[in-house]
Each structure stands twice: as C-alpha cells, then as structure tokens.
Amino acid sequence: SSELTQDPAVSVALGQTVRITCQGDSLRSYHAGWYRQRPGQAPVLVVYHRNNRPSGIPDRFSGSNSGNTASLTITGAQAEDEADYYCSSRDNSGNPVAFGGGTKLTV
Amino acid sequence: QVQLVQSGAEVKKPGASVKVSCKATGYTFTDYFVHWVRQAPGQGLEWMGVISPRSGDAKYAQRFQGTVTMTADTSTSIVSMDLSRLRSEDTAVYYCARDSATGAFWSGHMDVWGKGTTVIVSS
Numbered sequence: 001s002s003e004l005t006q007d008p009a010v011s012v013a014l015g016q017t018v019r020i021t022c023q024g025d026s027l028r029s030y031h032a033g034w035y036r037q038r039p040g041q042a043p044v045l046v047v048y049h050r051n052n053r054p055s056g057i058p059d060r061f062s063g064s065n066s067g068n069t070a071s072l073t074i075t076g077a078q079a080e081d082e083a084d085y086y087c088s089s090r091d092n093s094g095n096p097v098a099f100g101g102g103t104k105l106t107v
Numbered sequence: 108q109v110q111l112v113q114s115g116a117e118v119k120k121p122g123a124s125v126k127v128s129c130k131a132t133g134y135t136f137t138d139y140f141v142h143w144v145r146q147a148p149g150q151g152l153e154w155m156g157v158i159s160p161r162s163g164d165a166k167y168a169q170r171f172q173g174t175v176t177m178t179a180d181t182s183t184s185i186v187s188m189d190l191s192r193l194r195s196e197d198t199a200v201y202y203c204a205r206d207s208a209t210g211a212f213w214s215g216h217m218d219v220w221g222k223g224t225t226v227i228v229s230s
Binding site: 088 | 153166222
C-alpha cells in the first residue's frame with residue numbers, strides 16, 4: 001500500500017515530550033521525512049533520512065524508525081511547535097512519493 | 108540565499124489550463140531535482156511529480172498523468188508546472204520544492220519550498 005497513516009491530532013503540555021507517528025508499508029524500505037506546517041505557511045522540512053535535521057532546525061526534533069512505523073519526537077515542546085506535521089516517504093507502488101494525512105499538534 | 112520564488116495567484120474557469128512558475132535562486136539550478144506538491148483548502152499535502160532541471164526528465168503521480176506537464180528552463184532557472192483540463196477540485200495552493208539530494212538521484216525529501224501559488228478554479 002502507498003498509504004501513510006497518522007493520528008489526526010495530538011496534544012502536549014509546554015516543555016513536555018511528544019511523539020508523532022506515521023505507519024505504512026513503504027517505511028520498511030524507505031526513511032521518512034517530516035514537515036512542519038504553520039497556518040498560512042509553506043511546509044518546512046524538520047527531519048529526514050530517519051534522523052537528519054536541516055540547518056536551523058532545533059535539536060529538540062528527532063526521528064526514528066521501527067518496522068513500518070516512523071516517529072517524530074519533540075523533546076521539550078515549545079509554543080512555536082504548534083502546527084500540522086506531515087510524514088512522507090518514497091514508495092515502490094503507484095506513486096513514487098506519499099504523504100501522510102497530517103497530525104495537528106497542540107501545545 | 109537559496110530561494111524558490113513562485114508566480115502569482117490565478118483564477119481559471121473549468122476546462123482551462125494553468126501554468127505556475129518557480130524561479131530558483133542562490134544555488135546551482137541543475138544540481139537539484141524539483142518537486143510539485145499541492146494542498147487543497149483544509150486538506151493535506153499531495154505529491155504531483157518531480158523534474159530534473161538538468162535533463163528535463165519528469166515523473167508524475169498516477170492521478171496527474173495526462174493532465175500535468177513539468178518543464179525546466181536552464182537559461183532562466185525556472186521550473187514550470189502546467190495543469191490542463193482544470194476542475195473545481197484542482198482549487199489548491201501549489202508548491203514547488205527542492206529535493207534535498209544532489210546528483211543523479213532524488214530522495215523525496217524537500218528541503219526548500221516556495222511560498223505557494225493559489226489556483227482557484229471557478230465558473
């Protein structure tokens with residue numbers, strides 16, 4: 001299947017740790033990427049190739065993979081982390097790239 | 108700095124075509140693949156396709172085969188996305204985004220995004 005499944009919404013208290021997950025068969029073969037999207041803005045890559053961060057992304061963002069599940073962990077969530085988060089990965093089925101449905105994070 | 112600058116908003120009638128452009132600045136245009144992703148109002152992200160600015164080769168998502176064409180102009184560092192036979196369901200924000208990998212292969216991870224171009228399809 002080319003689908004990536006995310007929980008629609010997750011909440012976390014300020015300063016606490018939150019994990020956002022993404023499930024799909026393609027994750028057994030490919031690393032996930034994670035994007036943060038604030039309202040009215042373009043997505044921003046926060047983690048890719050399992051646990052690489054682009055420059056400028058705080059180290060409180062980390063990624064991991066296990067079987068068909070990828071996770072984005074925010075350690076010490078800040079108010080500015082409130083946003084929608086999307087996972088994505090390559091895929092060998094119909095479409096070469098798939099996005100998850102997104103998780104709305106409330107801090 | 109590295110930027111992708113997109114063209115302005117468009118309003119089109121059903122059945123028409125739209126062309127959205129994306130100008131790359133601050134990096135070597137031919138070194139990175141460019142993706143197109145769209146987002147309908149209140150919805151998630153949808154991958155449309157990817158193009159190599161170096162070769163001009165493009166790969167499209169299945170649902171857009173036959174209606175989308177992506178091109179690259181190395182003289183202007185502009186990538187364009189042409190979507191034809193527009194329907195109301197094509198109303199969305201269209202983003203161009205640079206792939207994070209350099210060289211002959213793309214990773215699917217997009218590290219630089221344009222601000223988006225709103226396309227409204229309405230009679």
